[in-house]
Amino acid sequence: MRKGDFIELTIDDLAFGARGVARQDGFVWFVEGGIPGQKVQAVIRRKRKHYGEARIHEIITPGPDQIEAPCPYFGVCGGCQLQHLKYEAQAESKFRQVQELIQRVGHVTDCDFRPIKTAKIQYGYRNKMEFTFSPRRWVIHGLDDEKPVDFALGLHAPGRFDKVIDIDRCLLQSETANQLLVDIKSLICQTGQPSYHIRNHQGFWRFLVFREGMNTQELMVQIITSSQAPEKGDPVFKWLMHKLFWKHLELTSVVHGISNKKAQVAYSDEESVILGDGKLREKIGSCLFEISSNAFFQTNTYQTEVLFDTILELADFSGNEIVYDLYCGTGPIGLYIANHVKQVVGIEVISSAVEDGRRNASLNNLDNIVFIQGDMKHAIHEAAPLIQQYGRADTVILDPPRGGTHPDTIRDLLQWLPPRLIYMSCNPPMLAKDLAELQSAYTVRTVQPVDMFPQTKHIEVVCALQRKE
Secondary structure (H helix, E strand, O other): OOOOOEEEEEEEEEEOOOEEEEEEOOEEEEEEOOOOOOEEEEEEEEEOOOEEEEEEEEEEEOOOOEOOOOOOOEOOEOOOOOOOEOHHHHHHHHHHHHHHHHHHOOOOOOOEEOOOEOOOOOOOOEOEEEEEEEOOEOOEOOEOOOOOOOOEEEEEOOOOOOOEEEOOOOOOOOHHHHHHHHHHHHHHHOOOOOEOOOOOOOOOEEEEEEEEOOOOOOEEEEEEEOOOOHHHHHHHHHHHHHHHHOOOOOOOEEEEEEOOOOOOOOOOOEEEEEEOOOEEEEEEOOEEEEEEOOOOOOOEHHHHHHHHHHHHHHHOOOOOOEEEEEOOOOOHHHHHHHHHOOEEEEEEOOHHHHHHHHHHHHHOOOOOEEEEEOOOOOOOOOOHHHHHHHOOOOEEEEOOOOOOOOHHHHHHHHHHOOOEEEEEEOOHHHHHHHHHHHOOOEEEEEEEEEOOOOOOOOOEEEEEEEEOO
16 A cells, blocks of 8 residues: 555544554554544555554544534644544543553553543633734635635644644633734734745744733733834834724733744744733732743643642652752742742753742742752752752652753762652653653652643643652
8 A cells, every 4th residue: 555545444542642543454554633433534644664644534434422623723723633522532542642651661560540630621721822923824725715815823734834824713712812813913914014924034023922811810912023124113013002902901911022033933032011011920829920921831720730739749748848840940830839848949941931930939928949040951960069058859840841851860860869759741752761761760659641731632741759769
């Protein structure tokens, strides 16, 4: 069988990354968009020695948990992968994926695999959304055919940095943010300033970012442009904000960011505050967080409290522990647990995040948490001054970026050997790989998946590890 051929398959499982799994004569097929129980006619995309990849051409028989996706952009936009699967089935599949990865890749078998903590709110949960401007709309026949082709504000097509789908509503953000999206799009089309072209790097409008305080009802808008047409930029923004503010009195902060980087990353190098103080406040449990426009913060406020409570549960603090929070970012975990331990030492490489952490510690009247700027490739290896000042760690919390913990950090942890590790990860394959290495000195006690992102392929996992005697 070759690329482009048709094949009839029955989907019997869901693999990590939300691809359906089908088996035929001992050969494994990964089917994009497939869900368990479906019988499909698929088109072969590529075939390897031990597996093949295909996409659905026609659904012959729907799966028992298949439902109608509520979003008109589903299947075209890359934001959601599982809207057509009942939520309970999504959660069950994610639990199985975590268990299989950690057992097969991490070689962890004898531990407490706990059922996934599901989300009560499955739509409208994102507190941050990033949209991209483009001077060329990706035309999808049958979807918004009447729209102009020379403007788009929306989300990227799956796997395409240069294709933007113009959208008017995303079901993962609030209705307030959706109405704001429509109004901003209409106003920007009236400015006469062109959208940024990713290939020739010409144009003004680049990104639109929303941040919402779900528990504080604050709302921040960040508009990122290039530095082109500076003589028109200020008048355009004044006019835009005047029109926008009187229609959306709920706006608490508006920031104009400038980025001339060629990469399609919604991060500004320069900023000016147009409205408010350029900060967003959010509350998790009893902690108040002040978040700057470029800072990272967990994107599901509701599940973040569940996640942080899971850390407290697995760590089982007595109140006398010294905790080192590695890759701490702006320090939300350390701030949340500070009242349950003796001392928290947060280590983070980004200076602005360290400043945010210190400001939030002061905001919450916490005097037992410090933030140290340091690169995790070297921080533990060079930790002697920290240990002399703050003491040796009883517990280390690891919350690395999606790429996983740096190999040097794993090496240093295995030399440092704190009694307990709490490893939190949004990338289960990398987590499993690191667990395989850490088991030379640690026993994996508990694995707890938490569903932070319903309707998507993403999974968060918290693991508790105990040093071997």
